[in-house]
Amino acid sequence: MASGALLARLAACVIFIATMAGCSVSGDKKAPDHQTAAKPGGAKDAPKDLSAAAEALTLQDLSVREDRGQTILLAKFSQPISQFRHFPLPTPARIVLDIFGNAKRLAQPESYRIDTSTVATLRMTQVEGGLRLTTDIAAATVPPYTITPEDGGLRIIIGTENPSATGRKDVTVVRGGVRADIRTAESSTTAAQGAVKSLGTDKVPLDDKKYSGQKISLEFKDADIKNVFRLLAEVSGKNIVITDDVNRKVTVRLIEVPWDQAMDLIIDTNGLGKDEIGNVIRISTADRLKSDSDKSAAARKSKENEEPLQTAYLGVNYAQVMKGQNDTNNDKDLVEKVKALLSPRGKVEADQRTNTLIVRDIKSAIE
Structure with missing residues (x-):
């Protein structure tokens, strides 16, 4: 009897365990069906939307930080950067960074004021196959620099670390694809007039002249004036010829000023003159231009006499x-x-x- 009761209890336990095991297996089978049903509504459609939004390469964020003599630029774009190249150019001193991708067409080149001890401006233009960022160096030569990927963007460090440097800066220039440094036309005009005063005069030459060139920002200290004119030639697309007697250093600070107005300001405040024929601008001293004009007139008269x-x-x-x-x-x-x-x-x-x-x-x- 005792053995029979024991066998009955064992049989009951086996049936109970088998029943519980059957419930667990059933639940596991249903769970994958539920998860599979949820996928078509969300996960498969999301990558298509993301790829469509990331088709055009645009600058989304640009921050500037200056610390211990170094300028640190952090640029982020509408898509992670995988291919880029960079190289320095000596005259005028600048760093060129090409980013490869399907870039959004720019209505006109963009110019961003950086205004640190080593960097004057950052210019963005569209080139075949991507975007070009040109960093205009404030000094006469390009300092050491590094460009490394960071968080899908690029980290640009310019200059050597100097613990005794006092310059400090931490600003956002572009946020969410929108410029944070836009100035009104009135403030730009005020800044331009202030720059003229720093050059030694409070008179704006050709005050009634209308300027239509691309707006740029320039900041140079004791820079060779020929290098400044070379930069203006690059921005304007003009051919500029500078005679050998134009030798001087200039200190310039111009913010969001048309390039043709910037050229006239620099020419007038340094006692120079220019002749423009077609796409070529010839810059020389006022005395030499007058002398050349007199010689041309004399040559024409001599030709007429002969x-x-x-x-x-x-x-x-x-x-x-x-x-x-x-x-x-x-x-x-x-x-x-x-x-x-x-x-x-x-x-x-x-x-x-x-x-x-x-x-x-x-x-x-x-x-």
Whole structure:
């Protein structure tokens, strides 16, 4: 009896355990079905939206920090950066960074004021296959620098660490794809006038002239003026020729000023002048430009003196070549009018019988 009862209890336990095990297995089978049903509504569609939003490469965030003599730029874009290249250029000193990707078309180049001890401005332009960031160095030479990936963006460190440096800065220039350093036209004009005063005059040359060039920011201290003009040539796309007698150092601080106005300010405040013919701008001292102009005029006059004279017979209709004695018209006769148009070597005579003017002068004057 005792053994029978024991066997009955064991049988009951086996049935109970088997029942519990069956419930656990059933629950495990249902759970994957539930999770699988949830996927089509969310996870599979999300990557398509993300890829569509990241098609165009744009600058989203740009922060500037200066500490211990180093300028640190952190740039983040609309998509992680995987391919880039960089190289320094000596004249004027700048660092060029090319970022490869499907870049969004820029309406015009962007210029950002950095304003640290080592960096003046950062310019962004579109190039074939991506974006180009050009860092304009405030010094005459490019200091040591590093560019490394960080959090999908790029970290740019310019300059060597100097614990005794006092310059400090921590600003955001671009946030969420929107510039944080936009200035109104009025504040830009005020800044430009302040920059002119720092150059030694409070007069804005050609005050009534309208400037339409791309706005730029410049900050140089004791920089070679030729390097400043080279930078303006790069921004403007103009061909600039600088004569050998333009040798001086300049200190410039201009914020969001059209490049053509910046050029006029620098030229006028340094006693220079310019001649512009087509796409070429020639910059020299005012004395040399005047001397060259006088030489050109003398050369033209000398050429005219050496040019052989020609004779032309000009018949006149509906008018008299010379006024008669009874003519009360106060107008000058044709001979006097033609004389005013001739070169110093030219002569004109009137043949009243045939009503013809006989003109003897160089070819260009007769034509």
